[in-house]
Amino acid sequence: MMVEWLSHLPPEVWVMVFSYLSTQEKHRVRCCCKVLKKLIDHPCLWRNHMVVLSNFPRYTAGFWDTLKYRRVTRVVVQRLRPKDWKHLVKSLPRLTTIVCMEGQQHYKKKNVDNLLHFPNLKTLGIRNATWSEPMLQQCQTGHLAERLTHLSVCNIQLPSTAEFVNSVSRLFNLEYLLFHQQAEGKLQVVEPVPSKAFHNLLLNLKKLKHLSWEIQEKPEVPLPDDYFYPPDPEDPEAYGGPTLTSLELVNYPETMLSENALRGLTSLKSLTVHYRYLKIDVKCRLQSWLSHLQELESLEIIGGNSLALYTTTFPPHVTRLALRVIISLKDLCFMAKKVKKLEHLDMHQNRFSGSLCKKLPSLFPQLKTLRIRYFHEEPKRDLLFLRNLKHLEQLELIVERSCILKSERNDHPWPSPSSQELIRELQELSENRINIITTMRQRNLFRECDCVWEGE
Numbered sequence: 357m358m359v360e361w362l363s364h365l366p367p368e369v370w371v372m373v374f375s376y377l378s379t380q381e382k383h384r385v386r387c388c389c390k391v392l393k394k395l396i397d398h399p400c401l402w403r404n405h406m407v408v409l410s411n412f413p414r415y416t417a418g419f420w421d422t423l424k425y426r427r428v429t430r431v432v433v434q435r436l437r438p439k440d441w442k443h444l445v446k447s448l449p450r451l452t453t454i455v456c457m458e459g460q461q462h463y464k465k466k467n468v469d470n471l472l473h474f475p476n477l478k479t480l481g482i483r484n485a486t487w488s489e490p491m492l493q494q495c496q497t498g499h500l501a502e503r504l505t506h507l508s509v510c511n512i513q514l515p516s517t518a519e520f521v522n523s524v525s526r527l528f529n530l531e532y533l534l535f536h537q538q539a540e541g542k543l544q545v546v547e548p549v550p551s552k553a554f555h556n557l558l559l560n561l562k563k564l565k566h567l568s569w570e571i572q573e574k575p576e577v578p579l580p581d582d583y584f585y586p587p588d589p590e591d592p593e594a595y596g597g598p599t600l601t602s603l604e605l606v607n608y609p610e611t612m613l614s615e616n617a618l619r620g621l622t623s624l625k626s627l628t629v630h631y632r633y634l635k636i637d638v639k640c641r642l643q644s645w646l647s648h649l650q651e652l653e654s655l656e657i658i659g660g661n662s663l664a665l666y667t668t669t670f671p672p673h674v675t676r677l678a679l680r681v682i683i684s685l686k687d688l689c690f691m692a693k694k695v696k697k698l699e700h701l702d703m704h705q706n707r708f709s710g711s712l713c714k715k716l717p718s719l720f721p722q723l724k725t726l727r728i729r730y731f732h733e734e735p736k737r738d739l740l741f742l743r744n745l746k747h748l749e750q751l752e753l754i755v756e757r758s759c760i761l762k763s764e765r766n767d768h769p770w771p772s773p774s775s776q777e778l779i780r781e782l783q784e785l786s787e788n789r790i791n792i793i794t795t796m797r798q799r800n801l802f803r804e805c806d807c808v809w810e811g812e
């Protein structure tokens with residue numbers, strides 16, 4: 357009966373329909389019958405999917421066959437024994453992405469040797485590990501340099517940071533580099549990557565577009581003004597580094613870079629700053645940084661100083677703005693004068709913010725996507741004003757989970773019945789034009805390490 361019903365549409369149409377499902381939903385549909393199982397396993401539906409492999413002894417031959425059939429190329433691996441690596445090479449030799457998420461495992465040179473068996477490897481992530489030998493040795497970087505375009509390393513302990521940075525500078529094809537949170541050893545004080553090693557890295561990685569960098573605050577001596585501006589060895593007056601389009605500063609303490617630190621990075625289209633904590637007695641650098649970045653299209657600020665201290669220099673071409681800071685109606689009105697072309701807004705709302713939704717349609721009429729994360733409250737009736745955003749395609753409403761659990765509403769899951777009713781009303785008023793999402797999006801385990809992931 358089911359097979360008959362399925363044959364009303366050609367398989368490719370079913371595959372397209374299923375492409376709208378979440379991974380969880382796909383797994384549910386897959387359990388129904390053999391025909392659906394085959395349709396759901398179509399490689400098109402798993403193209404960008406990252407499979408987490410954490411328990412090799414439990415995986416059957418059928419499991420590996422399914423991964424092969426789906427043509428899986430991206431995996432996250434945990435606690436791999438030498439024989440598991442061999443199994444992985446045999447079963448999925450075409451892997452392009454491997455993220456190693458170990459629980460403070462001790463690594464040696466041979467652990468990286470395992471990676472050399474994947475000829476298509478382009479993207480490598482390493483998390484939570486201690487290296488007792490240099491992490492990327494010369495013989496390995498030689499092999500990996502041709503292949504790797506993306507490298508993401510977070511929360512690791514190294515024998516020498518400068519040595520590691522020098523090894524990375526040999527990976528000349530890198531377009532994406534994330535390096536943060538060096539775990540502190542017992543006898544070791546972690547310091548910022550020295551200027552000389554960092555400049556050498558930037559001078560060698562000519563193809564680098566995205567850099568995500570942590571700057572340590574120990575000792576409390578600011579870095580030189582030209583930290584992000586390596587001079588060209590042939591022409592010391594000119595910039596010799598790559599044409600970066602995206603920069604992310606993680607756990608940034610505000611004291612280490614000067615007001616002129618980003619002056620040379622005029623090619624930046626995207627800037628993200630995750631502040632470690634707020635320093636009251638230090639002048640906010642953002643106002644000056646932003647005044648130098650006139651090409652900026654995307655800005656994300658997490659924590660730090662009051663918005664009013666830097667909204668005056670918001671670059672005019674910004675179309676994407678994410679602010680995980682306290683935001684008031686006054687801030688919003690001021691921002692609207694600066695970023696008239698805003699199309700994507702991600703902001704926080706708490707009980708002190710006022711009626712932000714009511715004003716959004718007049719302040720940012722071009723908005724296509726809007727994400728509101730609620731703290732200590734749920735959406736109120738002013739949410740219905742969002743129907744006046746004529747270009748709005750997607751609305752994400754997220755509630756800080758810890759706030760729900762702490763409140764007396766903890767027996768109501770999000771969205772609560774009253775919020776569901778509001779969402780239904782908004783959908784009706786907008787004639788179902790707006791896609792309303794109430795669940796946290798899926799985490800990208802390669803790009804979103806624990807330092808930057810906002811979820812629980």
Ligand SMILES: [Zn+2]
Pocket residue numbers: 509510511536537606805806807808
């Ligand atoms: Zn990190």
